[in-house]
Amino acid sequence: MDSNKIIELLARKMAGEATATELEQLNELMAGYPDTVYYEEILKEIWQTSAQNNEQLPLDELYLRHQFRYYVDFAAPAERPVSKTYDPFEKLLAGAAGILVILLICFAWWYITDGDGVKTRIVAGKGIRKKLMLPDGTLVWLNAGSQLSYSSDLNKKKIRRVYLTGEAFFDVSHRSNRPFIVRTDKISVKVLGTAFNIQAYPREHTAEATLLRGSIELSVNDRSGQKVILSPSEKFAFTTGRHSRSGKKDYVRNPRDIRMMIDHVVPVKIGQKEYIEETSWKDDRLVFKNESLEELKPRLERWFNVQIHLESDLPSKYRFTGVFTKESITEALTAMQLIKPFTFKLKAHDVIIY
């Protein structure tokens, strides 16, 4: 009789349905019949082996087939009520673009390892962020739509010099008497060993440098006499020509006019966490605080690899605060719709906001 009870309780234990008192009772009973330990052992084994063979299906392939089969259901879901534009090739295109960038990076690496005295250029396409290590041990996070080039024997030179277009975060490995210089088309930064972020996208009027630790020496191109020393947690912004924030489109200022601004880096508090807006991109976070859609547009374009067209004035004035991590463009825009009402259309790599 006892053995029947033991089996009954064992069955429940295996199914995870035994109560605490039942488990206790089982232990007591099994203590009286040492042999029953074998039952438990073998039952456990039977139970576990079948749990392991779960993962044999080619799930990625199955999901692709699934999507292909019901492609109508997966077409541009965010604009469901408005119209039906869908592009089954979008994923293919994104894939192709990804492969291209990977090839480019491979090509660049091949140059690094192979070339001698040759220039190395590393390009991160839109929507791609890359972390890399330079020959001297400096770590570089290259943001989307950016380019970094340097001579391949960087480590042998007296002055370590790299050229950047776009945005990158540098964690420079310290070498006494061998300064590290980052040149962009607007500003240059000279350091010995620090961590800083520098942003100078060619199509924008503003270049920025943000220092996290150590110190850096900044100079504006063509004005090498003027130098600015930044202390930790300071930020330098340099604007040429008209202000990027001025709304009047036809108001053109003298392109030689410049404005330099030095500011403290203030962490942005969103939800429970604090973020540093300028550098959180390197941890795959897009952080923005109280920014209008118009200001956000270039950042979103680079982050998600899309072209955004603002077709109405009102939404572009909306201000947003938020953090994106793994969200897709559709998820991100849908989330933003919850904050302020606007509508958008997604078509291949174009987003129309109206």
Next chain:
Amino acid sequence: MPKRLPDLADLISRITLYDSESAYQQLFKFLFPSLYRFCYCLLRSRELAEETANDVMITLWRNRQRLMDIQNISVYAFVIARNLSLNTLNRHSRRELVSLDDIHVDIALDTLDPEQILINEELKRKLEQATATLPNRCKLVFKLIKEDGLSYRETADILNISVKTVDAHLVTAVKRLTAILKAEFKLM
């Protein structure tokens, strides 16, 4: 033991609120294997099982606006799988109606770790024979609880029987297994 995605609720809310395809993809990868195996043991055909499991998933996606109201997505999916499978069987059979009791179910005690010599080939064969003669519902209960790690309540909902019956079925199945072990090892 079968893994549970801790953020299943999060996936569902992303699917419902944002129409997130990436969340749906994760849900697909989580549910599909179980659904496929369940359909396979009802339908006995890989093609039909795959098709049915696909249909179950797309039903979830098409009803995504209502998914957040559903308490247990696994049970919901399994119930859809059961219904679709039975529909398919009814369509394919000449008989009037197929019920869960008429279905031949196999329990595989496969893929043992080679290092584990506690169960050898001979014993495995005996155990499989023992489970083969179990009633169908009993086998289904055993499969769902053992292979998909479902609870009594969930299994009861899927097979449309009471929790007590689920318990009784499972105990019967385990008894059948241990009877073999008893003879084999000359235990009490």
